[in-house]
Amino acid sequence: MSAVAKNYVYQVKIDKDNRKPEPTISLQTLKQYQRDVAKYRVKK
Amino acid sequence: MDQTDQIELFTQEYAGLAWSFEVNPASCGNHSHYEWYIRTTAIADHISGKGVTYVFIRRNQAESKILGFITLRATAYTKIFENSMLGYPAMEIFELAVDKDYEGQHIGSELVKFALATAYELRANVLGIQYITLCADAQAVPFYEKFHFARVDNQGEIPREQWNVDCIPMVVKLPEENHD
Numbered sequence: 001m002s003a004v005a006k007n008y009v010y011q012v013k014i015d016k017d018n019r020k021p022e023p024t025i026s027l028q029t030l031k032q033y034q035r036d037v038a039k040y041r042v043k044k
Numbered sequence: 045m046d047q048t049d050q051i052e053l054f055t056q057e058y059a060g061l062a063w064s065f066e067v068n069p070a071s072c073g074n075h076s077h078y079e080w081y082i083r084t085t086a087i088a089d090h091i092s093g094k095g096v097t098y099v100f101i102r103r104n105q106a107e108s109k110i111l112g113f114i115t116l117r118a119t120a121y122t123k124i125f126e127n128s129m130l131g132y133p134a135m136e137i138f139e140l141a142v143d144k145d146y147e148g149q150h151i152g153s154e155l156v157k158f159a160l161a162t163a164y165e166l167r168a169n170v171l172g173i174q175y176i177t178l179c180a181d182a183q184a185v186p187f188y189e190k191f192h193f194a195r196v197d198n199q200g201e202i203p204r205e206q207w208n209v210d211c212i213p214m215v216v217k218l219p220e221e222n223h224d
Contacts, residue, residue, distance in 0.1 A: 023194035024217040030164040033157040040051040040100070040154065 047104040051158050054086055054097040054113060061101070061110045062086075068144035073181045078141035082113050086139075089115065095138045098158065100151050112151040114159055115139035121175040121215055122201045129201075134175040134215075135163045136202070156191050160216075168223055176218070177202045179211035192216045 052058075062082040067075035086097040095117040099110045115138040120131035137159050142151045160176060167173040179202060180188055185195070196202065196213040204211065 022217045023192055023215060024219055025160065025192040027219050027221055029192070030160060030218070034161040034164060037051065037154060037158045037161050040049060040158065042050055042052055 047102065049100065049102050049111075051098050051100050051155070054082070054090070054099045056087060058099060058101065058108075058110065059083075059087060061099075061108060065110045065113075065141075066144050067141050068147060071144070071147060072141070072183070078139065081115070081139055082110070082141070086113070086115060097139070098155070100155055110143065111146040111149075112142040112155055113139065114155040116159055116162065118171070119177060119203055121177050123199050124201060125199070132174050133172040134177050134202075135159070135166070135173050137176065137178040140178075152187065153190075156188070160191065163218065167218065168221075174218060175215050177213065177215050179204055179213050182212060185212055185214070188214050 054062075065079060065082050067078045069075045072078070082097070082099075086095070089095040090097060095115040097113055097115040100112040100114075102109050102111050117136050117138045119134050119136040121134040122129050122131050137156070140152060140155055142155075163173050163176055176193075177196075178188065178193065180193075193214040193216045196215050200213070200215060202213045202215070204213070
């Protein structure tokens with residue numbers, strides 16, 4: 001296995017091992033924000 | 045009287061307006077930093093690739109006025125593990141300020157929403173972004189928490205500069221989405 005592949009496997013492992021709740025924004029909220037700010041965007 | 049509010053890229057065209065932009069010293073621990081950033085540094089940072097500034101600008105028949113600004117840049121959110129430090133793709137809200145005469149009018153909120161919406165759009169087909177980071181003045185922490193940001197825990201870190209080494213690092217993760 002190449003060094004790059006080993007590193008990737010390692011990263012996936014520690015990501016999994018250390019998985020805990022992170023502050024996350026929902027897709028629904030992001031889409032709402034997108035609609036909220038659409039009015040401020042310059043029409044091109 | 046016709047009045048329009050827009051969020052626009054801050055360019056040399058608006059540089060003169062930046063000189064009337066003032067931050068309330070009671071609202072932030074470093075008000076002069078933000079005033080000088082928009083007046084003297086924002087355009088240079090855009091040229092050098094260090095950050096892109098957008099201004100919330102109000103226009104009416106009499107004048108145009110910068111009510112607030114936000115600077116965005118690419119960064120890495122790093123997580124510290126026992127024997128390594130890993131970087132994850134992120135966008136940073138590098139600067140955010142609102143003019144002292146327009147506080148409490150949701151200008152800052154609209155700029156944060158703009159940043160989050162922009163990150164969401166970029167990552168669909170332009171640039172990998174998993175996290176949005178920022179470094180907040182202590183009194184701004186509750187403001188950012190309204191947008192789902194949380195203080196970085198002791199396993200995370202974001203790059204900081206000398207002027208804001210005492211700020212509070214905050215982060216929010218974007219959700220996974222299938223872009224097929």
